[in-house]
Amino acid sequence: MAEPLPVVAASSPPGAAWTEPTGVRTFVRVHLVALIVAAAALGAVRVSLVPSHWIDVLLLGLLAVAVCVVRAHALVDADRPVAAVVLVAASTWTIAIAATTIAPSAFNVLPLMLLLPSLLAVPYLNRDWLAALNGATVVVTGIVATLGRLSPGVGLEAMTPAWVFDTLTMVVVPMGAGLACYLAWKDHHAMTAKARDLERSRRRLVAATDGERDRIARSLREGPERQLTRAFNELRRLRTVRPANATQLLDELTAHLQAANAELRQLTHGIYPAELAEHGIEQALRAAARLCSVSTTVTATGLTRYPSEVEATVYFCCLRALQHAEAREATSAVIQLTDDGQLVFEAPAPPAAELAANADGSLYRDLADRVGAVGGILRLRLDADGSLRLHGLIPRTALYPDRTLNTDGRWGLTTLARLWFFFARQWGRAGKNDSVEPSVSTGIRALMAAAAGSLPLIAAVSAVVPDAWLLVLGASAALVWLLLRRVLRAVHRMPAQTAVTVAAAVFCSYVLVVTLLIPITASCAPTMMVIPVILAVPYLPHRRFLVAMAATIAAVTVAVVAGRLPGIGLQEQAPEWFADLAIIELAALNSTLALFFAWQNRIGMSGQTQRLNESRRRIVAASERERRRIERDLHDGAQQRLVAAAVETRVAQRLLAEQPDLADEALRALSEHLAEALAQLRELAHGIYPSMLVRGGLVEALEDAARRSPTPATVQASELRRYAPQTEQSVYFCCLEALQNATKHAGSTARVTIGLTDDDGLTFDVRDTGPGCDPATLGAGHGLTNMQDRLIAVGGTLSVHAVPGAGVHIHGHVPTADQNDPRPASHVWPTP
Amino acid sequence: MSSGRASVLVVDDLPAFRRTLHDVVVACERFDLVGEASSGEEAIAVVERRPVDLVLMDVKMPGIGGIAAADHLMRRHPDVLVVLLSVHPAHALPTELMTCGAEFCDKEHFGPDVLDELWRNRCQ
Numbered sequence: 008m009a010e011p012l013p014v015v016a017a018s019s020p021p022g023a024a025w026t027e028p029t030g031v032r033t034f035v036r037v038h039l040v041a042l043i044v045a046a047a048a049l050g051a052v053r054v055s056l057v058p059s060h061w062i063d064v065l066l067l068g069l070l071a072v073a074v075c076v077v078r079a080h081a082l083v084d085a086d087r088p089v090a091a092v093v094l095v096a097a098s099t100w101t102i103a104i105a106a107t108t109i110a111p112s113a114f115n116v117l118p119l120m121l122l123l124p125s126l127l128a129v130p131y132l133n134r135d136w137l138a139a140l141n142g143a144t145v146v147v148t149g150i151v152a153t154l155g156r157l158s159p160g161v162g163l164e165a166m167t168p169a170w171v172f173d174t175l176t177m178v179v180v181p182m183g184a185g186l187a188c189y190l191a192w193k194d195h196h197a198m199t200a201k202a203r204d205l206e207r208s209r210r211r212l213v214a215a216t217d218g219e220r221d222r223i224a225r226s227l228r229e230g231p232e233r234q235l236t237r238a239f240n241e242l243r244r245l246r247t248v249r250p251a252n253a254t255q256l257l258d259e260l261t262a263h264l265q266a267a268n269a270e271l272r273q274l275t276h277g278i279y280p281a282e283l284a285e286h287g288i289e290q291a292l293r294a295a296a297r298l299c300s301v302s303t304t305v306t307a308t309g310l311t312r313y314p315s316e317v318e319a320t321v322y323f324c325c326l327r328a329l330q331h332a333e334a335r336e337a338t339s340a341v342i343q344l345t346d347d348g349q350l351v352f353e354a355p356a357p358p359a360a361e362l363a364a365n366a367d368g369s370l371y372r373d374l375a376d377r378v379g380a381v382g383g384i385l386r387l388r389l390d391a392d393g394s395l396r397l398h399g400l401i402p403r404t405a406l407y408p409d410r411t412l413n414t415d416g417r418w419g420l421t422t423l424a425r426l427w428f429f430f431a432r433q434w435g436r437a438g439k440n441d442s443v444e445p446s447v448s449t450g451i452r453a454l455m456a457a458a459a460g461s462l463p464l465i466a467a468v469s470a471v472v473p474d475a476w477l478l479v480l481g482a483s484a485a486l487v488w489l490l491l492r493r494v495l496r497a498v499h500r501m502p503a504q505t506a507v508t509v510a511a512a513v514f515c516s517y518v519l520v521v522t523l524l525i526p527i528t529a530s531c532a533p534t535m536m537v538i539p540v541i542l543a544v545p546y547l548p549h550r551r552f553l554v555a556m557a558a559t560i561a562a563v564t565v566a567v568v569a570g571r572l573p574g575i576g577l578q579e580q581a582p583e584w585f586a587d588l589a590i591i592e593l594a595a596l597n598s599t600l601a602l603f604f605a606w607q608n609r610i611g612m613s614g615q616t617q618r619l620n621e622s623r624r625r626i627v628a629a630s631e632r633e634r635r636r637i638e639r640d641l642h643d644g645a646q647q648r649l650v651a652a653a654v655e656t657r658v659a660q661r662l663l664a665e666q667p668d669l670a671d672e673a674l675r676a677l678s679e680h681l682a683e684a685l686a687q688l689r690e691l692a693h694g695i696y697p698s699m700l701v702r703g704g705l706v707e708a709l710e711d712a713a714r715r716s717p718t719p720a721t722v723q724a725s726e727l728r729r730y731a732p733q734t735e736q737s738v739y740f741c742c743l744e745a746l747q748n749a750t751k752h753a754g755s756t757a758r759v760t761i762g763l764t765d766d767d768g769l770t771f772d773v774r775d776t777g778p779g780c781d782p783a784t785l786g787a788g789h790g791l792t793n794m795q796d797r798l799i800a801v802g803g804t805l806s807v808h809a810v811p812g813a814g815v816h817i818h819g820h821v822p823t824a825d826q827n828d829p830r831p832a833s834h835v836w837p838t839p
Numbered sequence: 840m841s842s843g844r845a846s847v848l849v850v851d852d853l854p855a856f857r858r859t860l861h862d863v864v865v866a867c868e869r870f871d872l873v874g875e876a877s878s879g880e881e882a883i884a885v886v887e888r889r890p891v892d893l894v895l896m897d898v899k900m901p902g903i904g905g906i907a908a909a910d911h912l913m914r915r916h917p918d919v920l921v922v923l924l925s926v927h928p929a930h931a932l933p934t935e936l937m938t939c940g941a942e943f944c945d946k947e948h949f950g951p952d953v954l955d956e957l958w959r960n961r962c963q
Contacts, residue, residue: 268947272926281931294930642926643853650926650946651859657950658859658866665868673862680855 034127034190035080041182042073048175057166061109068102088131096124096140100147107154110163114155115176115530115570118594119183119537121148125602126190126541129609130197135424137609141602142423145430145595152594155530156587177567180533184563188556191541191605198612205619208376212623213800215373216630217736223637224696226274227688231645234267235685238652242678253670257660264653271646279638283322287312291322292342301332302339309346313406315635316628320377321352321399324385327374328354328397335361349402356387356395371397380623381405430599431606447503450542450604451495451510457535457600458487458517464589468577471585476575480524487517503546511539511555515562522569525577527586529570533563534597541604545611622796629793640691648684652677697739705735705769709761712743716759718750718775724763734821737801738763738771741794745773745817748790753777753815768803768822775814794819845958846873850882850896850905851924856946860895866951869958879908886912891919893958896941898925898932906933909941920961924949 046069053062075098082091103121106113125144128137164172238260245256276298283291289307296303312318325342332340332355343353356362362370371385378385382405388398461484469477490513498506518535521528540559547555659673692698700708706724713720729735742761749759757777764770791807794817798805803821847870849860857875864872873891876882880902882894894912898905909921921941925932929943936943942957 265947281927285931285933290930646926647853647856651856653947654859654863654949657952658862661866661951665866669866673866676858676862680859683855 033193034123034186035076037182037186037189038076038123039073041179041186042069042076044182045069045175045179046073048171048178052167052171056168056171057163059161059163059166061161061163065106065109068105072098072102083131088128089136092124092128092131092140095127096143099124100143103147103151104154107151108158109161111155111158111160112164112172114151115172116179116183117151117155118148118530118598119180119187119533121151122187122534122537122598122601123183123190126187126194126605129190129194129605134610134613135420137606138424138427139420140423141599141606142425142427142430144602145427145599146423148598149591149595152530152591153587156590173571176570177564180567181560181564184533184537185556185560187537187601188540188552188559191544191608192552192556194605195544195608195612198609198616202612202616202619205616205623208379209619209623209626209800211373212376212380212626213737213797214733215376216626217733219630220633220696223274223278224692224698227692227695228698230274231267231271231649232685232688232692234263234270235649235681235688238263238267239678239681239685242674242681246674246678253663254660257656257663261653261656261660264649264656268646268649268653271641271649275638275641275646278641279319279634280322281638281642283318284315284635288318288321288325289344291318292325292344295322295326295329296342299329299333299340301329301337303329303332303342304339305342305344307344310344310350311346313350313401314381316624316631317350317381317383317401317406319631319634320381320383320627321350321401324374324378324397324399325352325354327371328356331355331357349400350383350406351401352399353388354397354399356397359393359395362387362395376623377627380620380627382620382624427602431603447498447506447510447546448495449607450507451491451498453600453603454510454514454539454542455488455491455495457538457596458484458491458514460596461521462488468581468585468589471582472577472580474575474577474580476524476577480521483517483520487513504543504548504551507539507543507546508551508555511543514539515559519562519566519569522566523572524575526570526572526574527577527590528593529566531590531593531597532566532570534594534601536562536566538597538601538604541601541608545608622799625792626796626800629796637691637695640687644687644691645684648680648687652680652684655680700735700739704729705739706763708739709742709763712739712746713759713761716746716750718746718753718755718757718759720746720749720759720761722761722763725765727763727765727769730769730821733801734769734803737797737803738769738819738821741798741805741817741819742771742773744790744794749773749775749777749815752780757814768820770820771818773817777814779811779813779815780809844869844871845892846871846890847893847895848874848876848882848885848891850876850879850894850900850908852877852897852900856897863949863951863954864895867954870954879903879905879911882908883911886916886919891916894919894921895954896921896923897946898923898927898936906935906939906941910935910939913940920957922957 046066049062049066049069053059053066075094079091079095082088082094099120103113103117107117121144125137125140128140132140241256241260241263245253245260248256276294280291280294282294287310289305289310292305296305313321321344329340329342335357337355340355341353342355343351345351357370375385378399378401381401383399383401385397385399388396390396462481465477465481465484469481491510494506494510494513515536518532522532536559540555543555544552655673655677659670659677662670662673697708697711699711704727706722706727709722709724713722730738746759746761749757753759753775754777757775759773759775762772762774795805798819798821801821803819805817805819808816808818847864849857849864849872851857851860854877857877861872861875864870870893873889874885876885878900879896882896885891886894894909896905896909903911905923905925909923912919912921923936923941923943924946925943926946928945929936944953944957
């Protein structure tokens with residue numbers, strides 16, 4: 008069931024509820040708590056133990072970060088996610104660098120915190136921005152690690168008792184680990200939920216398009232077609248009577264023709280108003296307001312012309328609102344249109360009581376789907392006086408979809424993004440195909456790379472400081488690599504969540520062993536331990552994720568404690584420069600690996616939502632194109648003939664009065680015009696929605712289409728039952744499109760066979776005997792994409808086999824409708 | 840001019856409506872149909888070749904269309920009466936329709952009487 012439209016208060020900024028900010032809210036709260044804890048601890052230290060002004064500086068820095076985090080929250084609400092993320096990142100990084108310069112031991116707390124802005128950004132930034140942010144994170148982590156190892160500091164550590172730093176680390180680091188896990192989880196679920204909503208919406212869009220066709224075809228048949236038939240019969244009578252009576256009959260005929268013409272004009276206007284194509288939204292709405300019985304004011308500021316599907320969507324939204332206002336006999340209506348970079352439109356909404364009766368939200372759901380499909384959002388806005396307004400917003404990116412972001416002069420961003428891709432490529436060969444779905448295998452391979460990478464490092468250490476413990480360490484790295492390889496080999500045989508859980512446990516244990524043996528690596532351990540959870544997020548159910556998160560926090564705490572133990576005493580033996588180098592490198596590599604997994608998750612999900620979004624926009628654009636085509640066909644065809652007939656009646660009247668012997672010629676022309684108008688109307692209504700499809704079903708409708716086709720075509724169908732209307736329509740229009748394609752491209756001697764079979768759903772095959780073509784040239788034009796969009800929306804699949812010299816074969820399958828039709832099973836065609 | 844006969848050029852891209860306009864002109868006794876054209880460009884060429892008093896022209900046609908052709912004709916031949924016809928109401932048509940100086944008439948209401956009246960107004 009569709010949810011009702013979101014309601015926002017008038018006081019909230021125009022972009023409110025634009026992005027789903029739940030993740031950001033929780034992040035802000037927990038981040039603030041972490042900042043308060045850190046600040047309180049520092050304050051206590053300042054008051055009771057170390058009366059240094061440097062601590063005041065640190066406290067001020069923490070305060071600044073807190074202000075920035077709160078401000079970022081407001082920015083996300085105001086539809087400026089990029090600004091929000093940049094603010095969080097810049098403030099966090101600046102204070103991190105400052106803190107490490109003042110007190111190098113702060114580095115123990117920071118590596119995870121540095122990751123958080125990038126993790127927070129995943130759902131909000133586009134690919135290039137995210138890559139740049141990831142690159143910057145890696146660079147900043149490197150800087151902080153360098154400072155942590157090399158900066159002399161101001162001597163705060165010497166003044167402070169060791170337990171203070173230890174306690175601080177033990178509180179803040181596990182908190183950061185929990186936050187990182189939570190953000191990864193939220194990111195993933197925000198994006199999955201979005202993809203699911205998009206899929207539902209696409210299905211509804213196709214159903215709405217079919218409903219629209221049905222309505223248009225029906226009103227053509229019931230309106231002008233009927234009037235015309237009547238006029239036609241009158242004309243027959245007219246030609247048999249004496250000229251003396253003819254004048255009166257001609258008057259009646261004129262009246263009928265005028266009625267038919269007015270009806271057709273209204274219908275054409277309803278399908279696609281000429282003002283919309285000619286002058287845009289504002290004029291079209293003014294024309295609609297003139298026709299409306301409610302006194303309507305249309306105000307427009309800053310409007311220009313937009314892509315036609317955007318214009319049609321905004322127009323039909325406002326028109327529906329007007330029609331509703333008319334139906335409930337409202338006294339006045341106001342429509343406001345504003346373009347200040349983004350297009351905002353407001354129209355009257357029904358009173359709250361009426362909306363409450365429509366609890367499933369179906370009243371405006373189709374409009375919301377359409378607005379969503381062109382990249383905007385539609386919702387209800389609560390005004391200060393308690394009344395509701397329909398409020399739509401179409402952002403700049405949707406208004407000018409072809410305008411690409413200008414990256415000239417953003418060399419900094421580009422460099423950072425390149426840097427990130429360089430690192431990412433090292434981890435999972437991500438650069439080779441960065442649209443690849445996030446896969447368990449890629450993740451496990453990256454973990455194996457991390458384990459294998461530590462082997463040369465251990466070898467280097469043992470060259471400098473020979474120690475028997477290093478053999479143990481090397482052996483465990485090798486063991487981890489072997490274990491992970493085993494998991495990788497078995498990955499297809501076991502559930503994904505088991506594979507990632509095992510891999511995560513193996514890797515975490517290894518990190519723990521390393522920290523126990525070499526405590527100096529404890530500053531890097533938390534990030535390493537979070538990595539497997541970020542990898543696992545897309546595969547874990549909620550409960551298991553909570554367990555994994557708790558386990559990670561516990562493991563991080565243990566690692567922090569282990570960092571305070573003596574270990575094997577390597578750091579005392581190894582030269583300082585060596586330890587520095589190893590830690591800095593490790594910190595940078597770890598953050599890359601963590602971000603790499605977040606990146607993988609994001610690319611997979613955003614690829615899916617992008618595909619869904621594109622197909623929704625195409626569906627709306629196709630329906631808009633079809634409306635325009637119908638309008639044009641009506642206008643150039645039936646309407647012209649009807650107008651010609653009306654003019655011809657006046658000619659006949661004049662001739663009957665002045666030159667009666669010439670009148671017969673005019674009457675013959677009149678009759679021809681009427682016959683032609685009627686034929687064209689019938690043909691058009693049939694093309695939009697053949698009544699045969701409703702009455703007789705798919706086979707009859709397709710047999711009829713085959714008879715009308717200029718290319719000889721046959722339909723071969725076994726005993727087919729009736730299917731859900733949406734399935735029948737989709738298959739009908741796909742076959743028709745394929746038939747028309749064959750007529751266009753297969754040549755005059757070709758034959759077409761349409762095969763229909765019922766096997767676990769409905770399967771169709773359209774084959775022609777034409778010369779075939781290069782499959783690469785097939786994708787051009789709208790036809791094939793339309794077919795694909797339609798079929799996918801009803802859960803089906805389409806494949807095309809085109810070989811030069813062997814004709815084109817289009818194969819489609821729609822699974823049994825009962826499982827896939829979103830409407831209740833009782834909603835099938837009424838039996839004739 | 841008011842007492843003499845007027846020569847008429849009919850311009851429409853749809854042959855069916857050209858024929859109807861032809862019938863209207865023939866039904867009015869004072870007009871002579873001197874030619875038919877299917878586009879604005881063709882209409883201009885005809886008027887350049889021979890004198891025409893009245894042009895009945897559709898607004899929407901392929902090529903330069905009725906409005907641009909009317910504009911051209913009115914400037915080159917100010918004494919020609921150009922009547923633009925359309926099934927769309929005036930407010931659904933380009934705004935230049937009102938400024939090009941041609942008469943506008945709804946196709947649906949067109950007929951011998953309207954043609955007579957337009958010409959009468961012109962002669963006054």
